[in-house]
Amino acid sequence: MTTTYDLAVLGGGPGGFDAAVEAAAAGLKVALVEAADLGGTCLNHGCIPTKLWLGATSVLEELAAQTKVRVAAGEVRVDFAALQARKDRHLAATRKAMAQRLGQLGVDLLPGRGRIAGANTLEVLGAEATRTLDFRKLLVATGSRPAAFPGLMPDGARVLDSTGFLALPAMPKSLIVVGGGFIGLEMAQAAHRLGAHITIVDALPRLAGLEDPEVSKALEAVFKRQGWDIRLGVKVTSVTTQGDSAVLSMLTSAEAPAEELVAECALVAVGRRPNSTDLGLESLGVALVGPGYINTNENLEAAPDVFAVGDVNGRMLLAHAASHQAHYVVERLLDKTRGAYDSGPVPSILYGSPEVLRVGLMAGEAQAQGDDVLVSRAQLIANPIAQAHAATQGFVKCVWRQGRVAGITAVGADVSRMAVSASLIVQAGWTREEAANFMFPHPTLDESLKAALLADKEAA
Incomplete structure (x- = not known):
């Protein structure tokens, strides 16, 4: 007997998992098909393990900075084998928690590779059996994989x-x-x-x-x-x-x-390439563009009853973008929104030391749109938190057009701490007066953001 689902989700990464959870919590009958591990690339092979490495080794950077200003000395040794073991335990525990959450909400988790078998029909090729299910709506959230080119093919050895x-x-x-x-x-x-x-x-x-x-x-x-x-x-x-x-x-x-x-x-x-091949999507009228990105309209629709979110649609290859898109799709399925998808300003962060934060437009992007663009800056060397951590290299840069903030870029130690405040400021399009009237706490790294907002502007 074939089960009909209100929503079938291909891919259990950030976008697919969040969509399945939200849809099921709202009362929809949901199936989630995952060919590998829950969590997708971000959890298993990307964002999270990399941050575990960077978090475990950040003390080395901090000690080096304090040693340089002659207030500390010593040695820190990171046990890489122990770090890898902790990483593996953490990822396994997170996958287990995700599976439990799906079970609590009644989501059917189907291990295997999903492929379109007909109109509103999905075939799931599992390790031991093949299962067929029907769906009213399909969400494709199959993510991406590392790119490789002739001559640059990883061989798994060196x-x-x-x-x-x-x-x-x-x-x-x-x-x-x-x-x-x-x-x-x-x-x-x-x-x-x-x-x-x-x-x-x-x-x-x-x-x-x-x-x-x-x-x-x-x-x-x-x-x-x-x-x-x-x-x-x-x-x-x-x-x-x-x-x-x-x-x-x-x-x-x-x-x-x-x-x-x-x-x-x-x-x-x-770079990365979308996981869109051999899914049978073309039979539903889905168009693939470039290296295989799923073409979507303003509603994130790829074809009637078919949506695509996350890396596979090529709009923004970031986990939080996938989750944001997934929320929009579920809201649309529940008839809670009818307008076109609007991401708002999307923050991106390079982690490490230094970090890089960007939200909204860079000066060059704003100029390309034909606007008169101004910029203002503040150096981290004047910030008390940067001074306390002996990490004063870097700056915050604001991009202005028509008197409002259109983008914020920062580089330096821990600038990711400003991600939410910078995103809210860009989304609201603050004026200089609004920045001056807002109370920034002291001492914080955010005070460098305030200093950049209030600094003299100059042509980009």
Whole structure:
């Protein structure tokens, strides 16, 4: 007998899980199909294990900062094997709690790979059996996977993607990171703290190439002072395992001969690709664009009765964006909203030391929209909390158009603490007067945000 569900969800990551929970709590009959582990990439192979690494090693950065100002000395040793064991226990416990929550709400959790078998029919290929279910609405939240290109294919030996890197039993003494984006930089910082010598290689001319150029410059200065070898604007032709080493071949210019870099391991972190192939979605009228992103309209609909959220629709590859989109879809199914989806300003954060925070528009983006753009800044060196932690490098930068805040960018130690306040300010489009009339607590890092909002403005 085939069960008909009000909502079938493909994918148990942040978007799919949150949608299943919210829909079931509202009384809908829900099935959640997951081919691997609950929690998706974020919990199992991305955000959370990386933050566990960074959290466990942050004391090394703090001690180094206080040692530099001659008020502390000593040594901290991180037990990497114990850290990996704690990581694995934490992830397993979180997956168990998620499964229990689904059970409490009556969600049918179906392990296996889901594929469209007909109009409003889903086939779930499990390890032992195949099950068919009918649905009234379908939510696709299948996420993404690490990207790989010819010559840059992880082999699971010395050349790894982010999933393989996070599963290492021991940290290598030297590491080549191919890709200077957020994934590569976060993992490189953790590896550096754990004793690896870091080499960053990227085809772009600057680190964190999607961020404000001033941010890129600040990051490069910090990492070079830490002894990183940073190679930018180069073309990687191959990275392979050779014996007990990873060997990278690159071209620095069209005229120069190929150059080789050798390290104990290489991490390929050159972006992500959507998990949309072989789902049978095309039979429902779903269109795939670019590398396979599901094309959605203003209501996050990909076809009649089919919605797509999170990485797989390509709008914003962030866990909190997936969850926000999932909430909108469930609200729409419950007829609690009818307007088009509006994400509002989406905060993004690079974790580590320094951190990078951005919400809203950067100056270049605002200028591209044809507006007259002004910026204002404040340096962290004047902030009492930054001073207390001996971590005063960095700044906060505000982007203004038509007299209102359109974006906020910050780089420095712990700037992620300002994420919520910055997001609320950008969403409300504060004026300078509103910033002046708001009481910021003292002493906090948020006072640097206040200082940037009240600083003199200049042309971008």
